[in-house]
Amino acid sequence: MNKWIYALKRISYNVFFLLISILLIVACGSEEELPVIVTEVVSIEGQEQVVTRIIREEITVEPIxxxxxxxxxxxxxxxxxxxxxxxxxxxxxxxxxxxxxxxxxxxxxxxxxxxxxxxxxxxxxxxxxxxxxxxxxxxxxxxxxxxxxxxxxxxxxxxxxxxxxxxxxxxxxxxxxxxxxxxxxxxxxxxxxxxxxxxxxxxxxxxxxxxxxxxxxxxxxxxxxxxxxxxxxxxxxxxxxxxxxxxxxxxxxxxxxxxxxxxxxxxxxxxxxxxxxxxxxxxxxxxxxxxxxxxxxxxxxxxxxxxxxxxxxxxxxxxxxxVINLPDLPDNELRARLIEKADLVPEQTLFYFSYNFESGVFREPAVRRAFSAAIDREVLVQELYDGEALEMRHLVPPGVVGAMPVGEVGMGYDPDYARLQLQSSGFGSCRLMPQIRLLVTTSDQSLRQAEIIRDMWIDELGCTEEQIVIDQAQFGTLLANTRKDAGPNRPDMWELGWASYYPDAHNWFGDLLHCVDSENRQNRDCSEADNLIRQASFETDDAERLKLYQQIESLFFSREGSVPLIPLYVSGNYVVVxxxxxxxxxxxxxxxxxxxxxxxxxxxxxxxx
Incomplete structure (x- = not known):
């Protein structure tokens, strides 16, 4: 109630006291000082009103x-x-x-x-x-x-x-x-x-x-x-x-x-x-x-x-x-000199390619693994962002409760493994696969990224340029056409990004990938990983949650994982200190x-x- 003192501070008034009541109560053999209750006649916008307020002792706190x-x-x-x-x-x-x-x-x-x-x-x-x-x-x-x-x-x-x-x-x-x-x-x-x-x-x-x-x-x-x-x-x-x-x-x-x-x-x-x-x-x-x-x-x-x-x-x-965030500079030499002294601070926005599990192309896990392992993320980041991003091979980025150290879990660039996975699939070769439709946004950066990755698939998997059709659409159209119920408009693969609403692995696995609790744009069936996601949402012990999230990352993104999407990179900023x-x-x-x-x-x- 001592908050009322401040709330009344701005009222202008001419005050005279009608009554000051001070109540002292002694209970159980000990004295307790109670608030002072003050009733005043005040003038508010020219009208006299009776106001009763409670005044406590002024708070005194010693400086550290x-x-x-x-x-x-x-x-x-x-x-x-x-x-x-x-x-x-x-x-x-x-x-x-x-x-x-x-x-x-x-x-x-x-x-x-x-x-x-x-x-x-x-x-x-x-x-x-x-x-x-x-x-x-x-x-x-x-x-x-x-x-x-x-x-x-x-x-x-x-x-x-x-x-x-x-x-x-x-x-x-x-x-x-x-x-x-x-x-x-x-x-x-x-x-x-x-x-x-x-x-x-x-x-x-x-x-x-x-x-x-x-x-x-x-x-x-x-x-x-x-x-x-x-x-x-x-x-x-x-x-x-x-x-x-x-x-x-x-x-x-x-x-x-x-x-x-x-x-x-x-x-x-x-x-x-x-x-x-x-x-x-x-x-x-x-x-x-x-x-x-x-x-x-x-x-x-x-x-x-x-x-x-x-x-x-x-x-x-x-x-x-x-400390400063390093901006784009017209002086390339100065920027290069400062980058040598800078630290890359990754943001919690992951860019990825997602698979359509109903696609005639990407139903098999081996095919999904092959297309993921054929991407050289380090080259991609250098080409697109001049290194100002962090390549990712699992889902949850740094700085999140439950995140694994980058590179500890997940499948990175491995062209030999990619070719072996494709050979073990029902297709046997990329050239025997049907046409692949990849949907990206209308930005020049999205098109450039898609073309770089397409060329990697051509080089590492033996695909042809004609096989991989890159379509562009406005972002809203892309979202609409990648919903589970979009029907024939659904592409085989598409680009999207995901940013943290809060820095916790559940915001990534539960809200982005769970077969029921998320939109499940891949339209994949529920699996052991989804059970573990639910289990982690019940678990309040940090160490146990971390173990569960490590298992989930492995089930999705290891060399034997189901690979519902291809993590590419998280954006970042250079900070000069x-x-x-x-x-x-x-x-x-x-x-x-x-x-x-x-x-x-x-x-x-x-x-x-």
């Missing part, structure tokens, strides 16, 4: 010792840039830009957080959780020492101090889910939350009432306990809780300021950093209670807004920026600045040269 003991000159700053003219949207339920999601990651605490080093979900606001026997009810137990805070004018050793307004409580989690499940909020990918009982029903309503939203099965049992009921058992739900759209938001603030709640003068934050400027330069939260890993030491994040990405390159080259910075980039979601390590001495030395 590291802030108190250090002098201003010892603080560590991370210098980055956003290629934007204005600050991004930082509302957790409506933001969809990379920059906005990165700010949300650092400004708002989540129930959990994705660990990009270990590829697992770790506690954050939720310190522990348990799952019911039927796998549908998840209960999270929350910390009581994370607060909604606002910067003050006070500084301590160069650090902006904060005022804790209210603790982050279970109702803030409930309100975030209710917002995301209301269609009017326009939450990107809100469908991900349809796993929560009642969310899809609320989303189907044009203007849901408070009663409608209360039917969503999320309950604040008390301030530090929140409970979800799901539509079905889903071990992947733990990964979903790390998404930005599930970040708690303060009901009292959003309901007061509506769409303006994230304006700097109104904003309250709850994460490991807080904004200290209108353009969201950040400072470490001085009352953040969760300890950092050893060596992680960023105190300030200075964000420079640029409209031309080439300016970021120049500033990095001048040692004024610590100064030598004094150590961190693991995020391949999904926002960057986590409290996981960065900067050698401040080396940075200062290099910048002085």
């Amino acid at each position: 010792p590291d802030v108190v003991s250090r002098d201003e000159g010892s603080f560590v700053t991370l210098d980055i840039s956003f290629i934007l003219s204005d600050p991004p949207n930082i509302d957790p339920q409506t933001s969809d830009s990379d920059e906005g999601i990165t700010l949300i990651e650092n400004l708002f605490v989540g129930l959990t957080r994705y660990n990009h080093v270990q590829n697992r979900v770790e506690p954050m606001l939720a310190k522990s959780w348990e799952v019911s026997g039927n796998g549908r009810q998840w209960t999270f137990h929350l910390r009581d020492d994370i607060y909604w805070v606002k910067p003050t004018e006070e500084r301590l050793n160069g650090f902006v101090q904060v005022k804790p307004i209210a603790p982050v409580v279970a109702d803030d989690v409930v309100y975030a889910i209710q917002r995301a499940c209301a269609k009017g909020t326009n939450t990107p990918d809100a469908v991900t939350l349809f796993i929560i009982e009642g969310c899809e029903q609320a989303y189907s309503l044009a203007d849901p009432t408070g009663t409608d939203l209360s039917r969503i099965e999320i309950r604040a049992i008390d301030d530090v306990t929140v409970q979800f009921t799901l539509t079905k058992p889903a071990s992947q739900f733990l990964t979903i809780t790390s998404l930005w759209m599930m970040r708690p938001v303060p009901r009292f603030l959003v309901e007061e300021f509506k769409d303006e709640w994230t304006l700097p003068e109104n904003l309250l934050t709850s994460g490991p950093f807080l904004p200290i400027s209108a353009r969201y330069s950040l400072q470490r939260n001085p009352i953040w209670p969760i300890s950092r890993s050893e060596g992680k030491n960023v105190d300030f994040v200075n964000i420079l807004y640029l409209t031309d990405p080439t300016n970021a390159v120049q500033l990095w080259d001048a040692k004024n920026l610590d 100064q030598g004094w910075v150590k961190y693991v980039p995020a391949s999904f979601g926002g960057e986590q600045f409290d996981t960065y390590e900067i050698d401040a001495v080396l940075k200062k030395l290099q910048q002085s040269r």
